[in-house]
Amino acid sequence: MTNHIKPAILMLLFFTVLTGIVYPLAVTFCAQIVFPSQANGSFLGSNEQPLGSELIGQAFNRPEYFWGRPSATSPVSYNGGASGGSNQGPTNPVLIDSVKARIKALRDADPSHSEAVPVDLVTASASGLDPHISPAAASYQINRVAKARHMSTDSVRELVDRYTESRQWRILGEPRVNVLKLNLALDQRLK
Amino acid sequence: MTANGLLQIALYFVALLLLAKPLGVYMAAVYENHPVFLKRILATLETGLYRLSGVKPEQDMGWKDYAAALLWFNLFGGLAVFALQMLQAYLPLNPQQMGNVTIDSAFNTAVSFATNTNWQGYGGETTMSYLTQMIGLSVQNFVSAATGMAVLVAMIRGFQRTHADGIGNFWVDLTSGTLYILLPLSFVLALVLVGQGVVQTFKPYQTVPLVEQGRVGNAVLPTIDELSVGGHEKHVPTLPSTQTLALGPAASQIAIKQLGTNGGGFFNANSAHPFENPTPLSNFLEMLAILLIPAALCHTFGTMVGDPRQGWAILSAMTLVFASLLFVTVGAEQGGNPALTALGVEQSVGVDQSGGNMEGKETRFGIVNSALWATATTAASNGSVNSMHDSYTPLGGMIQIWLIQLGEVIFGGVGSGLYGMLVFVLIAVFVAGLMIGRTPEYLGKKIEAFEIKMAAVVILIPAFFILGGTALAVMVEAGKTAVANPGAHGFSEILYAFSSAAGNNGSAFAGLSVNSSFYNIALAITMLIGRYGIILAVLAIAGSLAAKKTVPTTVGTLPTHTPLFVMLLIGTVLIVGALTFVPALALGPVVEHLSLAAQHLEQ
Incomplete structure (x- = not known):
């Protein structure tokens, strides 16, 4: 039963890197290129003087x-x-x-x-x-x-x-x- | 209901049933280790991972071995989430400088995310750092879902195999589910959601000046200049002139939260928050994602046991119960709150308003999409919300509680819904066997005393913890002081909380203040046993079935793909659910409904 401890820890580390770091970074990277305005909060007005978000x-x-x-x-x-x-x-x-x-x-x-x-x-x-x-x-x-x-x-x-x-x-x-x-x-x- | 309302609901069912079939067949191919496209691309990654972690993928595990691997993995996963919350103040990616979480809340949340419940005693945007959300909560969203699917696949192997010692390899099933099913689906959904306006950024929260400045009623608002020199405390601190908007890497987490029947919101308001669910289209896709994998897994099951009709039969039973209860909810909510009509509030539906009981609902979703989501999220053990369930009419709220109490088998969680439903199938064939005086069989396996004992355990665990937990909470002061609404509704809040925890749902009548030691600990224990107690019993059934021989089908065998059997299955689920929980429901939602009706009868 204890023979599963090592794979359990290493698998968790692997999935943490893959789904916890690589995945959100990849989504952020693509989102910031394709949908920069939406990804950052759909703000009205200019970047320097936002008038509020059109969604909030x-x-x-x-x-x-x-x-x-x-x-x-x-x-x-x-x-x-x-x-x-x-x-x-x-x-x-x-x-x-x-x-x-x-x-x-x-x-x-x-x-x-x-x-x-x-x-x-x-x-x-x-x-x-x-x-x-x-x-x-x-x-x-x-x-x-x-x-x-x-x-x-x-x-x-x-x-x-x-x-x-x-x-x-x-x-x-x-x-x-x-x-x-x-x-x-x-x-x-x-x- | 309006024609458009019906159309939206019809569209939902059509999309769900159309997508379920190909996805189900694909998932069967993944779990049967067929060389699907993604598997060929990522083969080196997968074999590298096994070599690195010392896993022998060809090694079959007995059910106890499988369970041990699963429990160790989930234990370390939970510990990681716990540690992240206890240390987040010292870790990077924390632009809002969130402090460390209290120990009982951290324990509750760690259990909650490891068990695929995603019960949230905290508010996301006021508690968790970006790092905790990403490498703690998001990761568990993936692997807890993959864990549930792995257990289902192990159970299906129990039906497939004859005189076998093993039910598969947990590490391979976990990896397959994450790598080839959850990850690609989430990536696509996340990007579409960003296109609709879901945020995905690492920037800190953004502050904007409010459009309306100055006088509000008789109070004087500070100007921006006064605010910037800190003078606002002397004026009217409750009337701000700026608004700070919570942001974060939300889309990536929301996609898997919906697909993996997790349900834990990035923000406190969950998918009611416009940054989490901004448009009717994002809402449609997020709702679709709630039921997509649970529905598709029925086809995975049919494909893997070599008889697609068996999958269709179960999917039909789930869909029929879901659709019937959905119309009750829509009807109750569209009817509105009679107490408000008496005050001069227009609640009837028209071309320019959705009407109905709009307290705790968003304008863009209206009644139909709120009720559809609420029914889907409680039928599946998803638990995300796009409206506040606590403010539903008594009957609308009762449907939600009852769907959870049925054992989360009407679609249910990814994997867990179908393995729960297969347990009800065993009980249904057992009941049928008793009626016709034959040894019950299902898919060529004799169902005997051991399987039925384990099935009873699966049904009794949630019943015991829901009713026992609620009874305990209404007896102790710490349980009662948390209630937000007076009278019968307060009882419903507590009943909902324990149902949600035992069923690993995660939604709530959120008025209940559950971030206290009593609820954090009581609900964590309920979630743990509601998840792993059932998984152990199911794996035991799988092991026992795999070891049996297959008996040939004869004219005396009860066919399990017919409409008759679908009705028998529905009857079994509803009768068990009604007999167990109607007395408790009578004390909460039923009393509230009757008192509301009685008060406004004369008007």
Whole structure:
């Protein structure tokens, strides 16, 4: 039985070198040549002055910006260094209170609006970094953003439409709006 | 369900079943030592490795010898991961200067990755250095998967051989699985994932200024200039003006994490994290990778025993159970949370939103892709997530727990799923034998007392540790204080944790704070016995079968490739799973479902 100790150690060393060093280095090498932007985090803007990653959402609270999904990361929302969801169960009173507060915040920011709120706008995402909202959640906020920016709702809607992504290959996933890109476009910082 | 939802699910099944056949046949060729293309290229590397480590590849091992080699290898693998975590602060490739991991957490994680569980009591981007992730966790992702596949192949040899002493050579099976199956598949998948936006870099975490600066509500945000002189502590420390994004060599690890039914995320949010799973296409491929090898191994089995219909029968049984439970999950999640409807939340599905229970789910995946992933990852013992299972509706969550409790045999882990299912096959033919009064046979082997005893061990080990562990945890203070959600849901969190550990799944109702000595140690023991106890029993069955003669098929032999047998097999799995676990499930998800329904009945 002890005759297996030597092969066990040497095999482990070999596979550590092969799958733990050679393999990730080979993937990194190829990835940095073929997909340099994606491999490094899909940052918007220039290398010297990145505007954020198009894949990672940011916190928006002011009325003139579109708001993203609520984020449960700690100690601050949209913490890119510590992802995670709320893990609140469906009957948890804390979840119910949080949703109430989020609905109130949305209504306070736009008192003229009293329709039912799209669910993704008041529930925390799984990663806490969700860069997207549903097109319904974007539509819900157009009135508020237009008013805060003294723009016409039509011109805001036009921008929303431009940053609405359909399903990948028209089949996969769900239609969605990239909140960071849309807000950068509103600020005219996106070329 | 919407037409598009059905289409996405159909596409998934078609891709899975189309790819499984050729991959399964290829894997059979690899394990039967046929000169496949890759083997011819890497032959010198392989023989060099054997010579270096003193392995004689032609030497057949008896089942005890095979088990000993496996256990030594896994022991050293676990020790290496443990040591790396305890020393990572002093080692290179640690740009975020992560400290050493606490001893109980390091022990839990070492066991978790060696056993192919990938239970994570820690958060990846806040705990592990790049080096630990690469040469500790990634390596175990490969070799723990190859270990499971090796045990399966050894068991298949038990059916193939007659009057044989040996069931193969562990070192050769381990090397074949890693070198010719897992490594090439992972390399291709990793590169495609990077193309979709999964990060693969050794740069430190990147800090960017936030777009929204200044006033938030009534609080005053510091400007970037104030931040840079360190003045922010005096202002409002909770409202930052920058965001730091975790990066790392993630794609290479994510590819094998999905393919090897490992499931341990590079980041805390696992495949919900946009850097780990950025697009619907990356999501589709990662989901496909969860079930690909477990499904393909059914064909490997059929090919190796010389009767492809036997592989098809098992694959059909797995697919039928999986598909039925999938539709329950999708239905439950699409239905949404009645407590939110009452508050004025729009949860119905439409062209511009997926609706449903979106707490803990990502917009790009919506309901269908979250539910599909959750069902696949718990059917297989993968355990990666693209949504937070803790926030599922009571019924959606119950399906996840039950799929794990069925013994991780509906696809299950790579290798481990099929060897577990073959144990259920033995029980099914034994039950059928009792009904018709004949000695049970499977593939020409008489199934006798020894095999059935070992099969009982395989079924009893997880049942004992799931129910016993949960009972222990709800009795001690250290078990109860970890619960995040009140009421029945808190019980479900604990039940899920022990099911996940015993089934070597690794997913969680993650609200449970498991990074404590009690859970780290209790779950590590559960993972160890849930993995190696079952492997020992399976190898014992393999050894016993290999030594038997093959009896000829007669008109009295129960055919095991017919729809009737598929139904018998499904019935065996479901009845064992239901009888063992329904009482426990009744205390958690069922109670929660009924209370939720009762509260909102009048609305």
